[in-house]
Structure formats: C-alpha cells, structure tokens
Amino acid sequence: MQWKPIDIEDKESLTHFFASHKILVSDLTFTNLYLWHYARHISWAILNDCLVIKTQYPNENPFIFYPIHKQNDLNCKKQTLLQLQEICKAKGLTFSIHSLSRVDKEELESLLPDTFDFIYREDRSDYIYSTSELIELKGKKYHKKKTHLNRFVERYAFTYEALGSENLNELIATYQSWFGKISDTASDGLRNEYVGIIESLKQFSRLDFKGGILRVEGKIIAFSFGEPLNNDTAVIHIEKADIEYQGAYQAINREFLAHEWSAYPFVNREEDLGIEGLRKAKQSYQPLFLQEKFDAVLKA
Incomplete structure (x- = not known):
C-alpha cells in the first residue's frame, strides 16, 4: 500500500x-x-x-x-x-x-x-452539549458559569468579531506572544498544540473552520475556532483566552456559539484526554452525553 x-x-x-x-x-x-x-x-x-x-x-x-x-x-x-x-x-x-x-x-x-x-x-x-443551553446558561446548573460571564460583561466593554483575512495576522501574532510567555515551561503536548494552531491559522483560507475573536479596548483577549461535524453538530477544536480577564473563557464560548453555531442543535467540545483539570472543566458545562469511543484490537 x-x-x-x-x-x-x-x-x-x-x-x-x-x-x-x-x-x-x-x-x-x-x-x-x-x-x-x-x-x-x-x-x-x-x-x-x-x-x-x-x-x-x-x-x-x-x-x-x-x-x-x-x-x-x-x-x-x-x-x-x-x-x-x-x-x-x-x-x-x-x-x-x-x-x-x-x-x-x-x-x-x-x-x-x-x-x-x-x-x-x-x-x-467526546463531550456533547446543547448549543442553546451553552448560549443561554439558564438555570441552577449553570449558575457558576453565568456568574463568571456576568462579571466579565460588567467589567469589560468587549466586542466580538468573526475571524477573517483582516484580523488573521493580528491573531497569529497575539497567540505567538501568549505562548512566548510560557514556552520555557510548556509541555510537549502544549508545544505541539501551539504549532498546530499557528499552522492551521496560516491555512485559514484553505480550511473550512470558522473562528471568533473577543476584544477588550481593541486588544484580542480570546479566540476560538471550529467547524461543522455533521448536519446537526458543530465541533469546537480550539478555545484560548487571556486568563487575566476573568470570565473570558465563558465569554468566548458563549459569543462564538451565538454568532456562528446557533443553527446547530448540538456542539461537540472534544475529549478530556484523561486530564483531571480538563475533565472537570468539560463536565462543568453540563454535557448532554458522551459520544463514546472504542479501540478495537485484533484478538491474539
């Protein structure tokens, strides 16, 4: 072959x-x-x-x-x-x-x-969520998320914009700057993710993903990108934010879904890789279910 x-x-x-x-x-x-x-x-x-x-x-x-x-x-x-x-x-x-x-x-x-x-x-x-629920964050189960989001909205005059040719290079430079602050201590996994993100952004015009950016006082403070997985589910590949802005992750999650993916009933936010912190973060958004995955190994 x-x-x-x-x-x-x-x-x-x-x-x-x-x-x-x-x-x-x-x-x-x-x-x-x-x-x-x-x-x-x-x-x-x-x-x-x-x-x-x-x-x-x-x-x-x-x-x-x-x-x-x-x-x-x-x-x-x-x-x-x-x-x-x-x-x-x-x-x-x-x-x-x-x-x-x-x-x-x-x-x-x-x-x-x-x-x-x-x-x-x-x-x-993969963690599967209701898109409308993640946009609205209604009810007791989303109380903590809504509180973080409300603090962000109250504290910062932010704007959302779709990723495009006019802001692509600025986003690449911003993310390079963010990673530069942690590059000396970053794990191999984070380094590989960084390279993949940068190279994917450089190929934005040829790939099918959509991206979203949050700004505060003109400065990029969060971004995300994803694409359709099938006719009723969008998949979010990457979500990054400047943690100095409390609630930025909740804000980019809500804004990206509301502006780009509201027509899709479900959103796939991928796996947790067995990382405890990542698992807690994904579970905190109240998934509808796990899209189970299996490995198949030929019997001896």
Whole structure:
C-alpha cells in the first residue's frame, strides 16, 4: 500500500469521504487531522474505494480509523479490514482501530464477529452539549458559569468579531506572544498544540473552520475556532483566552456559539484526554452525553 502523509492539498479528497457519512467523532474532520499532524505522523490511502487514515506516534505501533466508503459498501469495508490485518501481520505489527463510535463498533462486530477485543476509551470520548443551553446558561446548573460571564460583561466593554483575512495576522501574532510567555515551561503536548494552531491559522483560507475573536479596548483577549461535524453538530477544536480577564473563557464560548453555531442543535467540545483539570472543566458545562469511543484490537 502507498500511504500518503497528510497535506493541505489532500483536503478536498478527504472531505468528500467525510461528507458522505454522518461523522460522529471529532477525530474525523480534515481540520482536526491537519491541526494534529505536526504532533504525530498521519497518513492516508484508498483501498477498495475506502478511505483509510493511519496514525503513528513516535516509538508506538500505528493504528487506523475505521474505513469510510462513500456508498457504505460493507463488503468493501470487510475486504479492506482483512487486507490491512494481513499487511500488519506480515510486518509484525499489532492491528488496531481507534476512535470507533458505538455505531462503527457494532458494524465492525457484525462484519467480523469474534475477531476483536474492544476497549472503551472514556478519556477519548467526546463531550456533547446543547448549543442553546451553552448560549443561554439558564438555570441552577449553570449558575457558576453565568456568574463568571456576568462579571466579565460588567467589567469589560468587549466586542466580538468573526475571524477573517483582516484580523488573521493580528491573531497569529497575539497567540505567538501568549505562548512566548510560557514556552520555557510548556509541555510537549502544549508545544505541539501551539504549532498546530499557528499552522492551521496560516491555512485559514484553505480550511473550512470558522473562528471568533473577543476584544477588550481593541486588544484580542480570546479566540476560538471550529467547524461543522455533521448536519446537526458543530465541533469546537480550539478555545484560548487571556486568563487575566476573568470570565473570558465563558465569554468566548458563549459569543462564538451565538454568532456562528446557533443553527446547530448540538456542539461537540472534544475529549478530556484523561486530564483531571480538563475533565472537570468539560463536565462543568453540563454535557448532554458522551459520544463514546472504542479501540478495537485484533484478538491474539
């Protein structure tokens, strides 16, 4: 098989496959793949008319995402999976599939019964929220969030604007400045995220995401970007704010959704990666449910 490292030129090819299905997991958007391909090796191939995406972290076994066929031909998917198993076996590699939705997991079990062990990945499961609830923040369960937001609104005369060619370079320079203050102590994860954000912003005109910016006294103090995941769900990839402005995170979350994503009933705010602080933050926004993800590993 000829695996092609992912590149901005591949956007149209991959997006055609994603658009043919109701994608449920945040991993399978071109922006997400492009954002993180600086942190790990991501490549793709077409086999039996199926799109197969492969990921490999340094010094680890590669894994794939569940194959996508534009007409959802199950026989093509089955043949693809069988061939990939043989390729891995010949190379002495463990064959595994990551970030399976429950729908894909059940389909895989029916295609190749008693072939895989499945591992539920709570740390990789996506948090799904009501868009209208996150915009309105009504009721007791959102009391703390609404309090932080109200303090921000009372304290700062802020403005919201959509990301575009006229403010893109300013945002890049602002985020470079923010990261420069922590670069000496930043983890590898934060460094990889920083590179991915900067490079994705530089390709803004060619990618499909929307962005939003908050300003206070003309200064950028928060930004976010995301894109449609499917016809009823938007996915938020990145949200950053200057923590010197109390309530800035609550404000950019509310304003970005209200201005750009109010037509989508649901919003996917991705996973918590098993990081306790991130888990508490995501749970504090009262998710409707977790979009469960599973890993499938070939039985010994």
